[in-house]
Amino acid sequence: MIKNYFITAIRNLRRNRSFTLINVFGLALGISAALVLFKYVMFEKSFDQYLSNYDRLYRFTKRVESPNLIDLEGGVPNPFAQSFMLDNPDLGIACRTFYTGENQLSVQGASDNWIHYQQTDGIGFADSTFFKLFDYEWMIGDSETALSKPKSAVISTSLAEKLFGVTDGGYDRVLGKEVKMNNELTVFITGVVVDPPKNASVPFKIIMEYEAVAEIFDFYQPESWTSTSSNAQVFFLANENVTKKQIEAVLPELGKKYIPESENRTTFHVQTIAEMHFQPEFNTYGSTAIDSDIITVPIVVGIFLILTACVNFVNLSTALAIKRAKEVGIRKVLGGHKGQLIFQFLGETFLITLISVLLSIGIAELVITNMEDLLGHKLSLDLLNDYSLLAVVVTVIIGVTLFAGLYPSFVLSKLKPVSVLRGKGQSAMSGNIVTRRGLVIFQFFISQVLVICTLVVISQMKYFSNSDLGFEKESIITFPLPVPDGSKLQVMRNELISFPGVENVSYAFGSPLSTNNIGSTFGYAPLETQGQFDVAYKVIDDNYLDLYGIELLAGRDIKKTDTLTEALISLEALKLMEMNDPNEAIGKEISSGFAGPKTVVGVFKDFHNKDLKEKRDPMVMVRYPGYYYEGALKFSGNESETNDLIAALEQTWTAQYPDVLFDYSLLTEEIMENYEEEANMLTLFQLFSGIAILIGCLGLYGLVSFMANQKKKEIGVRKVLGASVGQILNIFSKEMLVLIGVAFLIAVPFGYYIMDNWLSGFEYRVGVSVWVFVAAIGFTLIVGVITTVLRSMKAAVSNPVDSLRSE
DSSP states (O other): OHHHHHHHHHHHHHHTHHHHHHHHHHHHHHHHHHHHHHHHHHHHHTTTTTOTTGGGEEEEEEEEEOSSOEEEESOOOTTHHHHHHHHOTTSEEEEEEEEOOSEEEEEEOTTSOEEEEEEOSOEEEEOTTHHHHSOOOEEESOTTTTTSSTTEEEEEHHHHHHHHOOOSSOGGGGTTOEEEETTTEEEEEEEEEOOOOTTOSSOOSEEEEGGGGGGTOTTOOTTOSSOOOTTEEEEEEEOTTOOHHHHHHHHHHHHHHHSOTTSOEEEEEEEEHHHHTTOTTSOOGGGOOOOHHHHHHHHHHHHHHHHHHHHHHHHHHHHHHGGGHHHHHHHHHTTOOHHHHHHHHHHHHHHHHHHHHHHHHHHHHHHHTTOHHHHSSOOOOOTTTOHHHHHHHHHHHHHHHHHHHHHHHHHHHTOOHHHHHTTOHHHHHGGGHHHHHHHHHHHHHHHHHHHHHHHHHHHHHHHHHHOOOSSOOTTEEEEEOSSOOHHHHHHHHHHHHTSTTEEEEEEESSOTTOSOOEEEEEEOGGGOOSSOEEEEEEEOOTTHHHHHTOOEEEEOOOOTTOOSSEEEEEHHHHHHTTOSOHHHHTTOEEEETTTSOEEEEEEEOOOOSSOTTSOOOOEEEEOOGGGOOEEEEEEOOOHHHHHHHHHHHHHHHHHHOTTSOOOOEEHHHHHHGGGHHHHHHHHHHHHHHHHHHHHHHHHHHHHHHHHHHHTHHHHHHHHHTTOOHHHHHHHHHHHHHHHHHHHHHHHHHHHHHHHHHHHTTOSSOOOOOHHHHHHHHHHHHHHHHHHHHHHHHHHHTSOHHHHHTTO
16 A cells, blocks of 8 residues: 555656646755754864763863953953962863964974964963863873973874874874974974864864963963953863852852952853853853844744745645645545545645755755855755754654645545545645635744844844944955064065055054953043053054044154053043043143053044944044054055055065064955855845845745746636736735735834844944835835746646636
8 A cells, every 4th residue: 555655645646747846846945955054063062072071071260340341351361270279179180271263373394494384273381280181182192291291282183293293103203292383482382182173162273281381472461360351261160069159158268268359340150061152241262152032043044944834735735736626526436535645645744844954954964064154154955964853854754744635635635525526626725725725924023023133134244344443444455573673674664655556654553453452451540440441552653543543532653652641532431531622631640550551642533442332432542552452554556556565564574573473464354254144144134135035036936936826717707808917917916915014014023123122232323224124125015026937937827718618
């Protein structure tokens, strides 16, 4: 019997090839998109779960309350780990870590010359206890002693290949070899480990002995409880049966004991390694943390895409059911009962679903392996090893078969053989039109919600791109400075300013929107506030204001010869001093956590020192040549002249720093990199809304097909009575307009709520404009009209004789 069902199913699918292809294509499209989204979600949820101590690993965090803000930090003061261990030796093992991101690594070549490599990630420092907390597979070396000696280092297999060319497993050849970092720190290799997996929150590829960080980090203060780098983080391996509550309980006393009373209120906290990945407000190495809400969106979109594909299947199947009405009648007359018919039609659905899933696996694998830029990770479905995703695939097959197959199966199995064989199959099916209309409304509801979301994201991205940031950003090139050597910087400036098209050159700690801020405190004695304000300090030179077009509202620029005694303050900082007139602040003395008190000599107009997702900080500008770590030049010229200028800049820069690889950025591109996550979201919304609309159009095609079959004789009569093609098309178009209109009315509040909630996460944002909804309904109507006309045209131009000859 099953063999008979299978043969019958194959025959029916082959007999109705166009419907089969549309069903398979629609399901494959929806399922493949969902698989990509589900894989991404599973990957994000798998972060750090490979660690054997996953349930006992923690990270310490810090919360600082100042009068103007609350600062949450993943970094803690350098003495924290040792002090915690001394005060609480029975709780576990603490380990200091430090991450530096992109840097230059150099090794000696065959002729003793140093060969330089740019390493964009994975450079870190750690205590010798690091390998007790984090699992690495050792190729050579001893985890107990590898970081016990000063300036010792362990590298990954990928770095062993990159730096030393080891591809044959001979890692013993790199032991004892020297690696130089930024021409400042030289370490020697004591071990080689396999690279950490992609889902690691601590993705170190070279791990150097912790105290060596003093040679490359100017702000390293080993005994200071008042200075913290966000890159200096302490991880903790709790002993067996030690709970998070027990660790948290001892932290208040630690803060009271070591943080000076003069400091802003500072408290320490602890988070599990699992919490760390979903709390991006505390920085993580490599910025891998994401908001937990982001995980929800792909799950919901994936489920909706599968549902729209199922709805599409139901519509097409019931449209086809009219053709199969007589088959059902004959089977019932020959003794077939309802259960057998349901089983047969579910079997056909299962076959289509299975083919669709197999096709979707191939499509999803092809797509996901080419979406590294969008997802931030190079992923693969890897179904044979990912049992969770395999379970999802099996669930999808069963779920889609039941959801998409049950309704058409019950509709067909309920047909009465007498009615069907008398030619009344169409009228027997007419009662299901309301259900099919509801299903099409659901499809276009999903499509229009996604279109609304896409249009809002486009509006916000345009806002990011076109907003006035309070400083000039066009035609500015920035470049790092390895060593702030005054004589070298002056030579470079003299050469650069002489190049055609160069208007100005400036040196600073960072550009206006650079993340290179020095966070410290600021106070004004007459206010008598509790604690000091938190502000961002910018280290500038005498050309900074002019190059970036930053406007002075009162006073003058800092003297060229000054060092950390004069200051410029922003309007936001002026408000903290409870002043309204910029001139009132000139000559006033402010207290500062950055090199002592200063005299205000000028007030500048506020600009954005952070991306538009965050509120701008109150700012203080000071002059200190020892912190000039970034150069900038402003130029004018076309693309060809710009390329010539960059080549000349590289030549000038290399003459001063011959042992360092040259790098540069266009400030406009650097700024837009801050919104890479939103740009990726826009691309994904465009992709998935396109898929949803395409599947929705297939569903609409199915409904129009059903109507065309149902109204076949009506259309024939109308044409005999003189109805034109346009009037026939109008019958179908009115139906489509009503369905899309109803879907739109439902989609508007949902779309508004979702995107208004999303926009609330930005400090500076657009509103949800009415034009977004106008554009959404307009676009959907155009797509719907085209789909309807393409299918109904066949019915409109058909010969009425064909439909009426049996009457």
